[in-house]
Amino acid sequence: MLIDRFGRPITHMRISVTLRCNHSCIFCHREGVFNLKNRELSPADWGFVAEMGVRNDIKYYKLTGGEPLIRDDIVDIVHEIRRVGGIVSITTNGSRLAEFAEKLAEEKVDHINVSLHSLKPEVFKTITGGDLGKVLTGIYKALEYGLKLKIDYVILSLNINEYKDLISFAQKHGLDMNIIELIPLGMSQETYKKLHAGLNNILNYLENISVKKYKKEFQSRPTYILPNNSKITIVIGWQNPELCMKCTRIRMTPDGRIKLCIFRNDLVLDAREAILNRDKEAFQKLLEKATQLREPYFKPKQQIFLNPI
Template sequence: MLKDSFGRIVDSFRVVVTSRCNYNCIFCHREGLTGLKRIEVLTPEDYGFLAYVSSKLGISYFKITGGEPLVRKDVPAIVKGIREYSKEVSLTTNGYLLKKLAGELANAGLDRVNVSLHSFDDETYQAITRAKVNVKLILEGIEKALENGIRVKINFLAMKINLGEFDKILEYASSKGVDVNVIELIPLGTPHNVYLEERTSLDPIVEKLSRISSNMVISSFQNRPVYTLPSGIKVTVIKGYGNPELCARCSRLRLTPEGWIKTCIFLEEPFVDISKELKNKDEYGVIEKIRKAVSIRKPYFTRSQL
């Protein structure tokens, strides 16, 4: 089992397979990637090899993301290659292509999908995503994923523009039996004027969840509060910025499309280039590079900053 110098276990990879996206969301943090060319150099075989070697080090949870990962035509193959050596493979998506690809993803072994659903109103949805998309397509994608046995979690990023729809999100999620992530807007990647105009406190949401939930626990991953509603669904509150409690139990490494390991979403550097080792199927080299990345991890926000 891998641990960094702060005693934090490392058991997961967040894998950015592309920085391309068919949306241009007003809040996008771009996974903290700004300074690199973001060229896609890794193949499904390379990702499979990463999972194979990582499994020997106790890293067994993989989240595939982007950009929009489903714009890569080989994503089902990437899922399949990783799933062979992992306990769980999940994927984040805006949902636009989910209806089309849900069957392939299920056959590849995808366990869970996080679907961004920030509004049920087409006008609001399009204002947030800056894409001419009808919400109906996203809901159909969720249905198709569920039909194919993929667990679904809704990502709801709370802003002033959509805060009034939170109750509708809970009602919809409860009707489908799917969990929800309520996510705080962070300044990373978000234009300053948008951040100032749209940022809203999650306190009213937390107060509501505290009132209506039947149980609340703190998850082992990033100390996230998780509320269980009477319907049985779980609602996780994610406050990622200025939150040392989250950093204190972060167990994740990140991989860029170039094949560089990134130790934190908020840190542009240091990176650890693992691309050559993956391409050459150099097991020892991959192990050493992962160990190096773990050794330089540090919490971005600490309790001493409070």
């Protein structure tokens, strides 16, 4: 197992398989990857990455983008990672989920996060540029095939008044949910201030309707269990040392670079050549170097480490 100098084991890898996307979310942070040519790796390449990761006890692989389901070979990527023993989940905008639901279920995807930021078609389109109907169709089709779904809801000034409706939607369909506070990455301070919405009313509401509350081990995320057993998790990624000190994730960019933190572009290791050449020794050394370089972005008693904007 790889353990950094802060005592944090690396157990999760978040893989951005593409920068391409068919939505245009107004808060998109592009996984902290900017000004990058979209040289996408193949399914076999990602299989090699996962093989090396599993050897080092990195068990969990989150596929994201861009929009991962925009890749027609996304099922092959899942297959390659599953083949070497990785546990795969996907974060998607849901627009193509109906097309892939059956095959993703066959590949035994662990769970799928679907971005659902409004239940009002016009508000949804304003936020994402997408079609709410297609996303809902994808959710229902995925449920038909027995896929475990989790809703991702980024709270904004545009949709903060919908939190009760979205929580009710999750309850009705037996879904878990992430309620995510906006982070100021990939946008101006002016835009951030305009879009940001606070969590206080939501937290008070969850305290009243939940039957149990605990903190997940991963990133120390507060989680509320509702009467029907739906789990509502709060994700506060900005100015949150507790989350950073419990982070066990490294990231991969679409072109094969190891990125140590979403907020930092000065800690990135180029592993593309090692991946394409299937050089296990070189890739292992890069994983070990990444482990040595990892550090919490927000540290206790320190509000801001670097300015990511």
